[in-house]
Amino acid sequence: MTSDDVLLRLEGVTKRFGATLALNRVDFDLRAGEVHALVGENGAGKSTLMKILAGNEQRDAGRILVDGQDVEIRSPNEAARHGIAIIHQELNTVPTMTVAENLALGQEPRNWHGALDRRGMVRAARAKLARIAADIDPRRTLGTLSVGMQQMVEIARAVSEDARILVLDEPTAALSRAEAAQLYRLVGEMRRGGAGLVYITHRMEEVWQLADRITVFRDGAHIGTRRRDEVHPDDVVRMMVGRPVEDLYRHDRQRPGDTVLDVENLAGPGVGPVTFRVRAGEVVCLAGLIGSGRTEAARLVFGADRATAGTVRVRGRVVNARTPREGIRAGLAMVPESRKDQALFLPHSVEHNIAISSLDRLSSAGVLQRRRIRQEVTARMDRLRLRRSALRLPVRSLSGGNQQKAALARWLMREPDVLILDEPTRGVDIGAKREIYELVNELTERGKAVLVVSSDLPEAIGISDRILVMRAGRIVQELDSRLASEEDVMFHATGAARRNQGETHD
Incomplete structure (x- = not known):
């Protein structure tokens, strides 16, 4: 089997959702033994195309060919019969079941009595996990594993x-x-085994590390397909957004003002004690490895989790934030890491999601001022380039980037003194990233204090003034972002710097 063997070809695929043309006669093909990156801004049509391929949506026009034969894919089961598997960003697994049960779902082995053969299920699960070199106990409950391990289970299936x-x-x-x-090693092994992989990502470094070819979608249309070695990353970005995107991480440093957020000896589950300050016009980033306590520290500050010790002050006033409501009243706001689980009311409208945290000041004698609410919501939508036509749509119908904008718009209405952003650009396309960074600049120009949690080291360095590196629930080093490198952050995050450099413990 050669790399020129076409496993999958999509020709002229079109899909409408009401008046919205989600896919406009798009073409795409996948060859055996290649990784084909599919990139584009949120809403470009990538996910819609994959839902059609998975059998979760039906095309309005066009053809799907597998091994050169026209096929109809009306369900996930039909997709599987054609050798197609989709590993979704939101995992399609059952966290309350064991690893073995998830791997056997729908194909549970039975003994000669007709009873469930649990020993056989565990043996089969071990064999499946061994195929991808995943060291996972098949008897463990899936939900107790890290997201990465859960993803490996789905890939093993x-x-x-x-x-x-x-x-x-x-x-x-x-x-x-x-x-x-x-995961990268597994992708390489599958490619060498003759499989074809469609790799959807917003991370350009992954595209250049893994992909053989790159296809760009924009506004539901196929913009172009290029071999990786024939194109520059800037060209791909230009194809994605229809315009050059320069200085993505540009941060307009302000002259810091007075301290706005003062955290002293704060402690809670998995954190502390930690002490730090964020001044007016300043962006401070909490960096570190997963499990270092970054998110936990941010949640303690906001009141999403209850602190066991320490003090939080906003503009000199002690905040007794035992709940998010108390944190909001004190001038704090937080966009959490998981917008779908923790930030948004998915069935409700975009308008409701943006207005929900400001209703206390948009009512008179207990009656909501609906005209004023609509005016303020649309003003924030305009600022974040959210189409007004989305106002009454359920927020779950928006792309990931636009959902993040809706979460941010909520706090723009509230005008907080301190904005906490936990992984603000995860799963967000390049254009939306730039808009979020512009918003951070705008807030600091107005004297707001911004606290960011980010696993994206170029982002952490590029948009902040100072970086506080965390490890094992404590701040181990403070770095000036102008002088810091990714290696500096990782040295302190892993503890490798302790032999040669002193560490600051707050």
Whole structure:
């Protein structure tokens, strides 16, 4: 089998959702033994195309050919029969079941009495996990594993079903570096085994590390396909957004003002004590490895989790934030890491999601001022380039980047003194990233204090004034972002710097 063997070809695929043309006569093909990166801004049509390929949506026009034969894919089961497997960004597994049960789902072995053969299920699970070199106990409950390990279980299931066409949708969005490296090795092994892989990602470094070819979608249309060695990253970005994107991480440093957020000896589950300050016009980033306590520290500050010790002050006033409501009243705001689980009311409208945290000041004698609410919501939508036509749509119908904008718009209405952003650009395209960074600049120009949690080291360095590196629940080093490198951050995050450099423990 050569790399020129076409496993999958999509021709003129079109899909409408009401008046919205989600896919406009797009073409795409995948060859055996290649990684084909599919990139584009949120809403470009990538996910819609993959849903059609998975059998979750039906095309309005066009053809799907597998091994040169026209096929109809009306369900995920039909996709599987054609050797197609999709590893979604939001895992399609059952966290309350064991690893073995997840791997056997729908194909549970039975003994001669007709009873469930649990020993056989565990043996089969070990064999499936061994195929991808995943060291996971099949008897463990899936939900107790890290997201990366859960993803490996889903990949093991796809490989065990002899999938020849594997779609990976933002596979490293929630993975540690070690887990991502393991995934990269697996991708290489599958490619060498003759499988074709569609790799959807917003991370350009992954595209250049893994892909053989790159296809760009924009506004539901196929913009172009290029070999990786024939194109420069700047060209791909230009194709994605329709314009050059320069200085992505540009940060307009302000002259810091008075201290706005003062955290002293704060402690809680998995954190502390930690002490730090964020001044007016300043962006401070909490960096470190997964499990270092970054998110936990941010949640303690906001009141999402209850602190066991320490003091938080906003503009000199002690904040007794035992709940998010108390944190909001004190001038704090937080966009959490998981927008779908923790930030948004998915069935409700975009308008409701943006207005929800400001209703206390948009009512008179207990009656909501609906006209004023609409005016303020649309003003924030305009600022973040959210189409007004989305106002009454359920927020779950928006792309990931636009959902993040809706979460941010909520706090723009509230005008907080301190904005906490936990992984603000995870799963967000390049254009939306730039808009979020511009918003951070705008807030600091107005004297706001911004606290960011980020696993993206170029982002952490590029948009902040100072970096506080965390390890094992404590701040171990403070770095000036103008002088810091990715290696500096990782040295302190891993503890490798202790032999040669002193560490600051707050």
